[in-house]
Amino acid sequence: MSGAAITPWVVGNWKMNPLRADAKQLVEELKQLLQNQNIEESKCHIGVAPIALALQSVQAQFSDSSRNICVVAQDLSRIAGTGAYTGEISAELLKDSEIDYVLIGHSERREVLGDSPAVINEKVKHALSAGLTVIYCVGESLEQREKGLAEQTVLQQICDIAAVVKAEQWRQIVIAYEPIWAIGTGKTASPEDAQAMHAKLREGLSQITPAGRSMAILYGGSVKPENAVELAACPDINGALVGGASLNAESFYQIAQAFANTK
Structure with a gap:
């Protein structure tokens, strides 16, 4: 399925x-x-992940926004329910x-x-059971990429959670591919490399679930903003998980606008 058929997310x-x-x-x-020039929700889901305190x-604060903004927790416990877990x-x-x-x-x-795969699995299982939408992050280190293990690494991370995701729960999951060597470094995978990995992830996911x-x-x-348009043009890239640039409203807005307009 091409990216044009999937509403993008910018978080x-x-x-x-x-x-x-x-x-x-x-x-x-x-x-x-967004009040001055709205981005239609049908063209792009927008979310922010603040600290737990906020x-x-x-x-x-977003309750009177001109459109819905999803508020996303950055993490959760591997323990379900309530209890004596300080x-x-x-x-x-x-x-x-x-x-x-x-x-x-x-x-x-x-x-x-x-967070080990076992801990992450517990978190995914409890989040889905509680009815949350999970943005599940995968990615390889520079060493893994240089050894030719990038695809194997990210596909294994997808397979790791398959054991705890029920068939009907896959629709509650958004995948975020983040090459570790590009997080906060100023380096970005080329659009070609990013698209190739996203296509491989799409193939792997399709083998696990319809x-x-x-x-x-x-x-x-x-x-x-400077690379968002190029990334948005890639058919299997359906949005962005934005770090540093999300702390500047204008930059974050421009990234969301790039995906809304391109997709």
Whole structure:
């Protein structure tokens, strides 16, 4: 299925940023840009992933926006429900707070904070069971790419979660491909390389589930306005998971506009 048949997603991952006043200003600036020149929801889903402390305040601030903006949790607990688990936020608690989207498997969680495939599987299972939409991140390191293991690595990461995803739940998943060597480095995979990996992911997903043909696959890794149009033109790139550029409302808006206009 070509990217033209899939509504793109542009999601801003704010990571451990910004301070409260700056977050409030960022949201207001984005709302104003959308008020001045709206991006139709049918042409592009837009979301932001603030820190856990700000999820509900950001959601409340977007409540009077000219269009829906999805508020996305950056992570969740591997433990379901409620209980004596200090510092944890479960899928059910997110859902109860009307947060319907969550990032899982980001390379910073895997590489820096020790999320193993087993832990990630628990997170995916609980998120889907609670009715959340999962933005599942995959990607290879520079070493893996140089050894010719890039495709094998990302396809294995897809296969890792297949054991816990029920047939009907694949439609609750968005895939985000982020080559680790391109995150926050200013380096970006060429549109040709990114498209080739997205096509391989589409092929792999289609072998696992019929939903694979219609699942959105986002590109992440130093996405900015200057490369968004080229990336959006690739048939199997259905949006972007945006890091640093999402902390600037104008840049983030331009990336969303590029995907809305190209797709």
